[in-house]
Amino acid sequence: MVHFPIPHDGSNGWGTVDDARYRIGLETARKLDPEGPERLEEALKGVAPDLYRHIVESAFGDILSRPGLDPKTREIATVSALTALGHAQPQLRFHLNAALNVGCTRAELAEVLMQMAVYAGIPAALNALYLAKEIFAERDAKGLS
Secondary structure, X not given: OOOOOXXXXXXOOOOOOOXXXXXXXXXXXXXXXXXXXXXXXXXXXXXXXXXXXXXXXXXXXXXXXXXXXXXXXXXXXXXXXXXXXXXXXXXXXXXXXHHHHOOOOHHHHHHHHHHHHHHOOHHHHHHHHHHHHHHHHHHHHHOOO
């Protein structure tokens, strides 16, 4: 059975402060990309700062931190889903980098994206492969694997 956290104050969770979820979410996000949370916060600052907190608490604190999958497997699933969506390039960029940061190889990611050609369509897979190629070059320039 899957359990989702329920706020202890009886509210529906919107607008409540849940420091534990936020702390866990930040830790999880920083394991995937040490600078990722700050970049996201800066991008949403002045536009939707509450969305930043919601993403950290729910996506990273509630889901990506769960113990049911190891981080590498979870990132492969996330990269696959974002590739299939076909319109989430900033998120796909983050998670392609995160996948590499948690142990996926470039060859494994290329295989995942090739498989997406069958299930998500060739255009979606090509877009993701072009983005992956860009990321690989950026990482090479920084001396990262």
